[in-house]
Amino acid sequence: MTRRTTAALAGLLCLGAFSILRAQGAADLILSNGKIITVDERFTIAQAVAVRGDQIVAVGTNQEIERLAGPGARRIDLRGRAVIPGLIDNHMHLLRYGTTWRYEVRWDGVETRKEALEMLRARTKTVKPGEWIYTLGGWALEQFADNPKPFTREELDRIAPDNPVFLQASYFEAFLNSKALEKLNIERPGEAVGVDRDAAGRATGRLNEPGFRAQVGNLPIASDSEIEASSLGMIRELSRSGLTAFGSAGCETDVLSRYRQWADQGRLDIRVFCITAPGGTGDQLLSRIGQMKLFGGDKYIDHHTYGEQVLGALSDPMFEHRRETRAEDLAQWRKIVTEIAKAGLPLHVHTNFTETIDAFLDQIEAVDKEYPVRNLRWVLAHLNQPTTAQLERMKKLGLYAAVHPWAVINGGINIRQFGDAAYDMAPLATIQRSGISWGFGSDGSRANQILPFQTLSWAVTGKMVGGTKVLRQTISREDALIAHTRKNAYLVFQEDNLGSIQTGKLADLVVLDRDYLTIPAEQIKDIRPVMTIMGGRVVYDSTAR
DSSP: OOOOHHHHHHHHHHHOOBEEEEEOSOOOEESSSSSEEEEETTTEEEEEEEEEEEEEEEEEHHHHHHHHHHHHHEEEEEEEEEEEEEEEEEEEOHHHHHHHHBBBBOOTTOOOHHHHEEEEEEHHHOOOOOOEEEEEEEEOOOOOOOOOOOHHHHHHHHHOOOOOEEETTTTEEEOOHHHHHTTTTOOSSSSSSEEEOOOSSSSEOOOHHHHOHHHHSSSOOOOOTTTTHHHHHHHHHHHHHTEEEEEEOOOOOHHHHHHHHHHHHOOOOSEEEEEEEEOOOOOHHHHHHHTTTOSOOOOOOOOOOEEOOOOOGGOSSSSOOHHHOOOHHHHHHHHHHHHHHHHHHEEEEEEEEHHHHHHHHHHHHHHHHHHHOOGGOEEEEEOOOOHHHHHHHHHHHHHHHEEOHHHHHHHHHHHHGGGGGGGGGGGGGHHHTTOOOOOOOOOOOTTSOOOOHHHHHHHHHOOTTSSSSSOOOOOOOOHHHHHHHHHHHHHHTTTTTTOOOOTSBBOEEEESSOOTTTOOOGGGGGOOOEEEEEETTEEEEETTO
16 A cells, blocks of 8 residues: 555544535435545545535535435445546547447457457357458457467458458457458459468458558448447446546547437436547648637537647657658648647647657747747647656646557557567656656557556556556556546546546546555456446446346
């Protein structure tokens, strides 16, 4: 147990450690007899929480909170279980995932090849012959502790003889069976790029990154009549994982309108804060930046930041060292971010490798002299290779960091691609010591898995899915939890509403099956939410039938 946790537990013995907000009216939901990990600035531990409507009205001891219960209040006896704030993912391609969820066999957190294949076999029994089965990222071969060997065309044919199968491993490679190769017209030599072939020119079933990227757009997605079931099914899984709010990278207007409808109907069980940019290129784009309207939504859906891309030509790859940056591209990038600063807009920009971070900081420092950016909450995202000097430059500019730990599944690939340097991707301890405010996002559902306790486990133990040690610079479990809650609330402009269990904030809470602060670190990945509450509503209950 850490010194911070011990001090917080000691504080529980002193009733004066808690302040009670006696809001007008009685509480209609009481959670008591628990270990409330508030994640406030003091990392206070309490016993009970009172909720009225969608808001927390008190945090304190069992006796203090019980006095606030109304005559018809619902009571939840936590039986000693730990409660944390609703988890926030600061960067996920949420809406896109909802359009593919119904077709996907997800291997997030699956640690053996055997279990993955069993899940694939099970799916073949629930679909019609000829219907697609696929998984678009969120896993990599190296996470299979029993056998990380590639999938073969023949193996997948035996498992799914009547269905096309497309298995995309992160953004690195994909494996297809014969039905998929046939449907995508990439069976014959010369018909497609990025296709592995044997000596006779026959496709082996493996595609490299250019190969599968060229084909993903040919896969089916949820139709207009299917999008509700697909998206709400995805949201149920996110609630089951303890996630309640997202910085959503990309918010297509037509799909977002569905989410708005569900929110108005009281059926949206997550919060969506959009990272978006106006369409267009060149002068057309520059003219549209000043017309962007943010913060016109509500506590369920809003637009809060310009991003994630500023200029596609300068977008970092995941697994290749940075290609040489052209001066004309940097000049165009600077024009765009100058307009963003001039308009007073927040920025959240894809920035991965050391060279790109330097190049972008050079431009931002120049822009800052004319249009100060310190109070705009500009964020460098992904941030796998920052140096101490770069973090100091970011701190002077008032920049923030959205850390997206691709290594949770891609650690093995990183080691093959970058050697020893991969063990510091991302350098969490260095980032934490820098004093920069930062938070965790997944960049799911393709580049990474989406389960928050897998991310927290990696941050604390340094181990990717499957147990391989891939990170040197680990951090404390308290700092990791802060990065997935309170700090992320700031990054999505919701620090007054979310991120900690405090009076006046929205009642987004997660009841855990074990104590995050005291269990062996190796078990963090195995934590399962027992209940997820969003705005005072129970949106997931493991005991419900």
